[in-house]
Amino acid sequence: MKKTIVNIATSLSLALASAAFSVSANAGEVLDRVLSNKTLTVAVGTDWGPISHLDEKHELVGYDIDVAKGIAKYLGTGTTFVTPGWDIITGGKWQGRWDVAMGQMIPTKARAEVFDFPALYIWGPNVAVVHKDSKATKLSDLDGKVIGVASGTGAEAYANQKFQPAWENAKPVEYPFKAGQIKTYTSTNIAFDDLRLGDGVRIDGVLTDETIARDAIKAGYPLKVLEPALFSSPAAIAILPGDKDFHDKVAAALKEMKADGTLSKLSMKWYGVDYTVEK
Template sequence: MNGIVTKIGLASLAFASVVCSTVANAGEVLDRVLATKTLTVAVGTDWGAMSHLNEKHELDGDDIEIANRIAKYLGVQVKFVTPGWDLIAAGKWEGRWDLAMGQMTPTQARTKKFDFPAIYFYGPVVAVVHKDSKATKLSDLNGKTVGVGAGNITESYANHTFTPGWINAKPVHYEFTPGQVKTYGSSNVAFDDLRLGDGVRLDAVLGDDTISREAIKSGYPMKVLGQLFSAPGAIAVEKGDKEFSEKIGTVVNEMKKDGTLAKLSVKWFGVDYTVEK
């Protein structure tokens, strides 16, 4: 009797060992997602077309639809959480969420904390001028007064001190040399000065393409003069779970191949931002 029990016990332990080994090999994050049947995704409530609260007070946007498709691929439900961007970018998530949307730029510095299984967006930085501007090309801004957001990459670009820090970055070419660079708390504040008229306070504003087009759509008398460069936006996961990262990469790459990403980009932004231009 004791011998039989012992053999059964040993067999059970051996089976449990195999199961635990399999689970462990799956990686901590993937194991948790599959065990709870829930993929917890960090997004924003006020990130414009990326993610926002719609009229029904429900999360909606490009990031939301992509995250839903990732969860469906994994065979789990999606749960959205909305921490601040500073908390997302700081790392040390400690299981509070499994992946982050938000088009995080995959810089070399960030690779110490994160894996970037898939780039799903290329965010262009553009020069915007008043609708009455006679400028037709970027070089027409030589010697002109341009507005930029203080401390961001547009300020560095305008002052010719910008060095792309993301993975596989291409050299950035300076298309013009401003006569004066004015800094603002945000590009939206700079737009308010530009809307006063061509050359009244500014000749151009450098900013994010999506934000610029939203301003134009809302009635600002401006037009996009041209693109300066584009920075990649990636899905971020914490380092340490290779299998989880690979699965995320697989589903997003499939969405690229079948055109889903492009269709969602056009739906939410009016432009296909999924291909670097």
């Protein structure tokens, strides 16, 4: 009996030791992989305007692309870009396919349950956009209208009146209108393609980041932005929780890029405005 008890105790001790070793071995797993492979794998989009898009050489360029390269430089690695859909990125089931998600993700309470946000790297307003021939002149004119949004975005949460900020000193969210119908798209640009067909033809308005809206208008889309902005929010670098070492390295990289003026320069390069400070 004593021998049996000893064996059970020994087995239990070994199991606990094994579990403790496993936790220790997994600490820093993402950072170890990034440094071992000498590459930071980053999820981005191909049609997100100045955030990230394909240029005439079919190469990915944009503010987020340059920021990601800055993080990689700080880590001493190269970059590999992958382009899953935004709904896949925000689903959180990355399974090691990428290490970091760009796309200027708004840190809402719902997302904070899925992601870790090491650093904020840009601030900007979300706005309502209508066709240039629309009779809407203020936000309340969209009450009961068909509103388009990109799936999985802060704009979608806002349209459903479920937008809950998770950053410090966030201002209370106001809802000057209630959509009659919400139509979701895989990207804002596809929503704009429907809106450009005419006022009310398929949708009456689109909610999105102002920089994307201004970029579409600059490209010739017959749209106009309603004032004021729906809300102003920061955007965060997103990683999966569980690797504090990786979190700290990404945070340190962004802190250095802010301190030496790199972020401000990149914002001016891609937007002509410094969006790296809260407005």
